[in-house]
């Protein structure tokens with residue numbers, strides 16, 4: 527890839543809404559991405575390999591559980607800091623951001639919110655330091671948008687639970703040490719269990735042949751009569767609200783992350799348009815190219831304000847699940863539109879690994895589907911404003 531010269535657009539001076547700590551987090555994450563991610567990302571994406579060696583650095587910059595309190599090994603940052611970190615990581619690559627999102631919002635968050643004190647002490651510091659990596663098993667072969675229909679179940683065998691079922695499309699599964707798994711008990715209630723690698727009957731085959739999120743490892747979770755110790759049940763999680771609360775946290779981060787990918791595409795296209803000449807002039811001087819760039823910046827600016835506001839509400843404990851849905855849906859669709867336009871500004875160069883745009887575009891095709899599809903988030907907003915469910 528060409529040298530990483532990224533500068534973020536800030537047309538409405540959104541930086542003035544950030545604290546010094548937010549800017550420090552942003553700048554430190556950006557520097558790390560420029561140093562550790564940008565030089566290798568095109569190669570690892572072409573090879574469809576997760577770069578395991580960067581996990582240590584991710585832990586060092588606080589990308590595993592940024593909002594987890596210091597007493598459990600996290601940096602105890604606020605939600606704007608978490609968001610801005612996701613923006614910078616996804617500016618580098620959606621797959622790298624996904625690894626951080628899963629560890630933070632889908633593994634550490636449920637243990638922090640629904641776990642016992644001994645589970646928090648046992649797992650959170652090691653997850654924060656990257657000594658342990660985790661994954662989150664909700665989606666099943668027959669249940670994606672409708673996780674409430676899940677078939678994975680466990681029964682009480684007296685001194686342990688017996689878990690059976692399968693999950694698929696699970697980020698980080700191939701290398702995860704632990705999995706937070708959502709399954710039904712005998713009464714049909716959804717509960718969370720911490721399943722550890724090495725438990726007999728538990729396997730994590732890798733999913734290959736993805737054209738999207740090629741730098742993120744994806745796999746299945748297979749449970750065949752897995753004996754799960756009773757102390758591995760998350761005591762405070764009961765019903766679908768458990769996993770959905772975790773998804774709120776992850777979707778919030780995605781709304782910021784997608785913005786990062788859009789910023790990168792815009793910044794790349796602007797620089798290219800000023801440098802590339804055709805018909806004796808920079809292509810930036812043609813009205814058609816200016817229209818693309820002006821519209822990209824307008825949409826990015828709106829999305830920046832949206833995540834800043836939802837982040838402020840989340841810091842105050844007031845952001846609703848539906849508000850987060852709207853931000854995730856809007857910002858991912860915005861980012862896909864921006865990268866598609868940016869790709870055209872670069873002409874043929876836009877399809878190469880010399881520039882990050884095609885990789886962002888392919889990645890965002892997963893981001894628009896996972897953590898609730900574009901359609902499902904629309905239905906969440908529809909339900910919120912009418913009070914009428916249109917899911918079934």
Ligand SMILES: Cc1cc2nc3c(=O)[nH]c(=O)nc-3n(C[C@H](O)[C@H](O)[C@H](O)COP(=O)(O)OP(=O)(O)OC[C@H]3O[C@@H](n4cnc5c(N)ncnc54)[C@H](O)[C@@H]3O)c2cc1C
Pocket residue numbers: 628661662663664665669670671672694695696697698738739744892895896897898899900901902905916917918
């Ligand atoms: C790369 C990747 C990583 C992932 N990582 C994880 C992970 O770590 N953990 C995890 O649990 N899951 C993960 N997922 C799964 C992801 O969350 C699901 O793919 C997503 O929820 C959609 O489910 P589905 O693919 O089964 O699509 P389906 O639910 O089958 O939907 C197919 C289409 O039908 C539409 N649709 C469905 N229901 C309705 C309705 N009621 N009304 C209108 N339209 C509808 C959808 O919008 C979609 O367009 C990942 C997916 C990908 C691609």
